Amino acid sequence: MNYSININGIDVDATYSDKSIKEIFNPLLEHLTALQKEKGRRILVLLAAPPGAGKSTLVSFLQTLSEDHELLSDIQAIGMDGFHRRQEYLLSHTTIRDGQEIKMVEIKGAPVTFDLEALRKRIEMVLSGGSIGWPSYDRHLHNPVEDATVINRDIVLLEGNYLLLDEDGWRDLRDLADYTILVRADEDMLRKRLIDRKAKSGNSREKAEKFVDYSDMANVRLCLNKSLSADLELFINQDGDFCKRKP
Template sequence: MTEYTVQINGLKVSARYSERAVNEIFVPLLEKLTAMQRAAGRRILVLLAAPPGAGKSTLVSFLEKLSRERPGLCPVQAVGMDGFHRRQEYLLTHSTVRDGMEIRMVEIKGAPVTFDLEKLASAIRQVRSGETCGWPVYDRLLHNPVEDAITVDGDIVLLEGNYLLLDEEGWRDLSANADYTVSVSAGETLLRKRLIERKILTGVAEDAAVRFVDFSDMPNVRLCLEESRPADLRLLVGEDGDYRIISPLSGS
């Protein structure tokens, strides 16, 4: 097992990846992306979509590290879509409708409506154009994005997020900018457990964390699992936390 610890959105996160997953999934993926970038002769954009709690932010950070350590690979630059959360002040003062009831957006923070889709789409197009540009990150302790925290200048940019392959108006257009797509799925029970643990790490009491996850996060989990478009490479996280290939599509 490979142990990996990193700061994600202001929190310390640890993950364990099996040698099988590293050597049979992750390294071959990086080799494929390297070959694609060299053949294209320009920056390529890869989208990795996964439901909340699937470990996507940690995974792309690990892939970035792996790409810089293994000889012959083009370094990957990992970024996330969480920096496109609408600001907390906005979410506290704006409402939306869920199940026929009007609620404040902050109560379902993390749902698609709580992201600035137009801003995200514009940033994706800028990255795809090959420009060097700023990129925001989300800080869970500040509860807000930090603008231009990253400078995007890599030849392979790996963007992760919950809804990058969501089959809904506006969202489905994002993948038109991608050179390659990856999806990660997992069982609802595993995702719920991880999400509750993550919420507690931000200082929320356990009972409040459970209520928030069941009301806010789990509908987003189901949306991602049920309403996302197929990716070029589809991965599954098992109950043991290990990664497996569900099915690579033709040509992947």
């Protein structure tokens, strides 16, 4: 199935096979529907994946699938990118990378460049029920857009790179979740995807490659090597299709 959507200001075209829809996605949505009905409250699903894995597109597609089937509860897909620290903060604050002090903006997308405390507090607000505003991130503005979405559904699917990261502070997020999903993929495929995406944001190919190799790939390896186990683990093959893997 072909799927097109605008993600963070960038048009994205994706294709999901009938097999993955039938054997993975529909059963997942059925399970989440049953889980929510069993608990009788709003539930939170965390989907963690490395940069370039297409997680924003995937959760949007899952939301669309849920809306197209009467027997499934509607999912609300959101992302953690709205908790990027603002560009002016990243330009004026520093961190240590490889023993050197650098501006945070040079490694934008690394865990330290997110406001983890604000993310956790907003998640707790979402779990309290009711209609809650949620920020998004615009790649053309290079900044979050506050309260871009209003959360009002009973199944909330939150995606992000570090939602299952096994590091202080981040690992506590899993305790807030009712269900977790981890997506893995080949490093080389992710690098190509990231360079293409960076170029579409208005950067030259050379600048895109430099940033990806210095910043993004470190984040890719961090996600692949330091993520906690999940209730469901998926792998993206070389064709871009999804298959199951045991956690």
